[in-house]
Amino acid sequence: NLPRKDSNAVTMGARENLCISGNDESEGQEAVRKIKEETVNGKGTILYAIVPTFLHCDLASMKSIRQFVQQFRAKNCPLHVLVNNAGVMLVPERKTEDGFEEHFGLNYLGHFLLTNLLLETLKQSGTRSRNARVITVSSATHYVGRLHLNDLQSRCSYSPHGAYAQSKLALVLFTYRLQHLMTADGSHVTANVVDPGVVNTELYKNVCWATKVVKWMTAWLFFKTPEEGASTSIYAAVSPELEGVGGIYLYNEQRTKSTDVSYDEELQRRLWTESCKMTRISDVGSRDL
Template sequence: MSGWTTDEMPRLDGKTVVVTGANSGLGYEGTLAFAEKGATVVMACRSVDRGERAADEIRRESAVDRGAVDLDVRECDLASLDSVRTFAEGLAADYDAVDVCCNNAGVMAIPRGETEDGFETQFGVNHLGHFALTGRLFPLLEAAAGVGGAARVVTQSSGAHEQGEMDFSDLNWERSYGKWKAYGRSKLANLLFAYELQRRINVAGTSGEDGDETDADSGDDLGLRSVACHPGYAATNLQLRTAEESGNPLMKIGMKAANAVLGQDAATGALPMLYAATADVDGGAYVEPDGVANMRGPPTVGRSNDDSYDRADARRLWEYSEEATGVEFPR
């Protein structure tokens, strides 16, 4: 099957791209591709040591000259709102603009735990951490859009969003907990956020006119678009971490086998994120693999499930997220 590849990415010289979880898996492959196209990539990593090791590996692996790869490793722990704030303040001090923010990092189907701020870990890291990060970086994204650019916020979801349900009476799973259900909810929350952000961009760009729920008039007035994506079944360390934290050795064996048989490599899994960040796609789009069950293959624009376009849920989640994180978007 042929399709879009990184060869079709435009040059990104002079652009600044932020990638969360940049030290491994999809984030690593995305960072490599962005850097090879000339972007300055800010690698937002929970561990600076792991981030620096990944940056060194990217410099060795890159097809361009080692010195031409511009990587900036910085600590950003999405399980800590203080860490997110410090990261964003550091970027604001050192950069005039951010052209692309890839909300990529995440945890999957782990035993129940809580973030530093008391949120259930999957919901706190996968959604709230990225909500806070995007809000704090929004002035830098607007700055990129305001100089004739085409700034993007790209939020990584998953096909698992289809198993997610929003229960606003127990968003943090304090009454009961199912690790896969919690993962599905966090991935549904990613989509509700991505689409609501685009709707708010549309309103700002059209002086208050609201558009259709899948409206593609995506912030052309502002030069800023919010796009969602999912990688299909990509064989990364995300599955292995899930198996390790389960404490079940049979699950680890099963995950390795599934990765080998069903998974596509991380470089292919990163293509929807790269396409969403650089191709001519509408704001509010959902980019996914175009193969069987959208699990494999090159990227294409598809559609997530109906629940992800629920405007009432999106507004309710947005309001909760602002209150929970203390972060309000400028618009």
């Protein structure tokens, strides 16, 4: 539910900027067009003071992530909510531009680097009464995930399911570590992780044909629509109940327990340190080693 603004408020400058980013320019511009359409009525009156823009960012490329952050920072906008949503599932064994296994590199390391590069902006934007929020989209698949700290790139043995599950478990560990660091730092930034449920989207384009047939026949019954799938992320991003609340896993807008191993603080710390090395950033958490 977007806050409805009257047109005076809009002309007075009470606008919220919404930056949509992704590696698919046409998909992003289409999202911008739809949001503009929904925020303006038939007479051209602005109903919601949202200004959407699209900025290119390929999460499978550290160079692209760095360029995106530079462009974003150049706008001099505050950043109150960052939603780490992008993902791929069950892709064949292949590497990102930087040589990382694609699930781990894109789903996890891409968001790890993006969040870290935006951390100063988030810290500057959050206040005691309005914390900046980092929302990261994981999956119930993380419950079957195993983190192979000695083989994060799945070089020893590759399975698309295993690689996807590992990337989603890494995102949960990352969120809890980030919250720990933000609390230790006294920053007004919270980090939460979300499971959207089973949603009828393009994510399933790499599943086998038999699964595609089953999905096609049962999606109307068992799958959420993309709008329903987005609801927990939106809840985490804007709900007043979650003001100042961080380090939780949410499913169906409810606080839920993630897998036991995700609460292992030593594992969270080791993954963070390893991720800093892989993305070549300084380890903000190294002080409490």
